[in-house]
Amino acid sequence: MSQITLEDLYEKGIKMHHITNTAYPLTPGSFMRYKVTDAREIKKLLKEDIEKLTALSLYVHVPFCQSRCKFCEYAVVSGNDAEKKEEYVQALLKELDMYKDIIGDKKILGFDMGGGTPTQLETDQIKRITDRLHQNFNFDPATEMSIETTPVIAARDFDKIKALNDMGYKRISMGVQTINDRLLEAFGREGNRSIYEQAVENIRRAGFDKFNIDLMYGFLDQNMEDFKTTLDYTIDKLIPEYITLYRNRYKGTKIAKEAEGVTLDKVNGQYKEAHRILNAAGYEAPYGKNTFSKLAGDYGTSDYLTKRVIEGLPYVGMGLGAQSFGHQYLAYNEGASTKTLQNYFDKIERGEFPIQDIYPLPESEAIAKMVSVAFYFAFVDLEQFKARFGIDFEEYFKDEIAFLTERGLIEMKDGKMVVTEAGVEQVGGVIPMFYSPESREELMKIKKIF
Ligand SMILES: C[S@@+](CC[C@H](N)C(=O)[O-])C[C@H]1O[C@@H](n2cnc3c(N)ncnc32)[C@H](O)[C@@H]1O
Ligand code: SF4
Known part of the structure; x- marks a missing residue:
């Protein structure tokens, strides 16, 4: 387990609010491994x-x-x-x-x-x-x-x-x-x-x-x-x-x-x-x-x-730079970085899938991806989460939920984790609570916004 405390993570997330948004992972290079x-x-x-x-x-x-x-x-x-x-x-x-x-x-x-x-x-x-x-x-x-x-x-x-x-x-x-x-x-x-x-x-x-x-x-x-x-x-x-x-x-x-x-x-x-x-x-x-x-x-x-937001329903994206999030993989099509067509055309011409980057994800990353996007609606549906991953959300994120609840940033009601008004205002700090250990480390190391 990493040494990063939830307090550190929360503070850093707020400081980096321009990048700790619903788009996960943090940087295009994050999943290279x-x-x-x-x-x-x-x-x-x-x-x-x-x-x-x-x-x-x-x-x-x-x-x-x-x-x-x-x-x-x-x-x-x-x-x-x-x-x-x-x-x-x-x-x-x-x-x-x-x-x-x-x-x-x-x-x-x-x-x-x-x-x-x-x-x-x-x-x-x-x-x-x-x-x-x-x-x-x-x-x-x-x-x-x-x-x-x-x-x-x-x-x-x-x-x-x-x-x-x-x-x-x-x-x-x-x-x-x-x-x-x-x-x-x-x-x-x-x-x-x-x-x-x-x-x-x-x-x-x-x-x-x-x-x-x-x-x-x-x-x-x-x-x-x-x-x-x-x-x-x-x-x-x-x-x-x-x-x-x-x-x-x-x-x-x-x-x-x-x-x-x-x-x-x-x-x-x-x-x-x-x-x-x-x-x-x-x-x-x-x-x-x-x-x-x-x-x-x-x-x-x-x-x-x-x-996509509520159920974490997988999607396949086609066309230049399109993102796909499968059961447990994330991919970006050719052109996501260059915003040009040549590589996309070349791969298709060769009969290959026109994929620039594809990452089979460990469960912790797939979970972080689904939960980050759930903030688009400001709630996580616990049953849908369980249906997607077979995991009890409240158990998996026990410490994080306690941390956020104590500070009035979320509340658990009607089978949902709902972000409160205070939580919405500090959402850049709330989202990283659901990051994988590796992404937490990455966030802590980021010095400049871009
Ligand atoms: C892909 S665009 C499609 C709409 C159409 N191309 C247009 O501009 O009328 C979807 C939406 O993303 C939003 N958008 C574009 N750039 C953005 C950015 N840098 N950050 C957040 N939202 C952005 C805009 O509101 C835009 O309407
Ligand atoms: S460049 Fe302008 S018109 Fe084109 S997708 Fe972006 S916001 Fe829409």
Whole structure:
């Protein structure tokens, strides 16, 4: 057992709050010691791990955007790669075929097409991908497919948005982020009120009634007034069913150096105010949850994300840089680090899974991964945890639970470990309590944020 006390870990986690978030592991290099590199071994590992599942979700990544927003952390290509959409679709279809053999007829309980911006593809390209998914995999009839768009595309291309609805996408998510002109310009992102309003009109006319808007906070030059203006406008004028608040994660972005200037007080204050405003407007979420929903009994997130967060349901990600979390492996596709297409294309051309890094995980790491992501909803469902790992959560984390309970950071109720308001404010310290021993050591050694 390591020497690190829970107190040390908690304090360090709070200091490093910009990196101790729901994304686990801490750094891209954290799991290198588990890495498998041989292509045949990778295939065997995938086969053996996925064989153990009865159901899973799928994710497809589309790495194209109008241009790259400076705050964005996702796998988005630029330069020449941005022109290679058809080549990409063809490679992606081959990847879907490779997984067909491995996944077989296991039930697909969630599906998201994300990015990037999936709607940067032509309608016909999205349709070919969607059709192939349904040909290759056993979608549960109740699974609701979800897709992402930008306001600019939704505003300019009604036919495409309508086609998505016709293809069976029932939830659509659109990033607004901020309506502040100064911030939009600084981030290199196009947007104005007439675009947002036209986008909403088209999305509604296309038949979507599960519509989410993403807003962001935690930017250095974003004051409370800016944030509130965006919130009020979204609530009053755009009126989506769901609003998701993203606190900016700086790691790996073009504005990473700004992180030092963004205090915990500032982000906590922004979240608190947003929670109050949204709840007053009928958008509900327990304190600490990022997605607010106007529909009773509806979490507001896609099936893919909801099941990932609550049940730890395994998922296979396909496309550039996509992440997969199987029964007990974690993988990132080619492009996760380089954000370029060549290696992804080359591996597929050679008939190999286009995986950049794959790690069979010890149980402690798989547990840490599931619990970290549960903080997206600010609770851990004890029964779901037991179903996923066959382990009693309260026994496994006995000391950590006692530590957090004594400080009023969590409470155990109705079969859940619920993060309290104080716990949400110090969540960067709470999450590492559930890290593996190795990740605790790693966190204690980190000196600088980035
Ligand atoms: C992959 S984007 C898809 C939406 C679409 N591309 C758009 O920008 O309208 C999903 C969401 O992630 C959020 N996001 C992007 N960069 C982020 C970052 N660095 N930290 C936290 N959230 C981020 C944004 O709110 C964005 O809408
Ligand atoms: S925020 Fe959306 S549009 Fe901007 S670069 Fe990221 S994925 Fe693309």
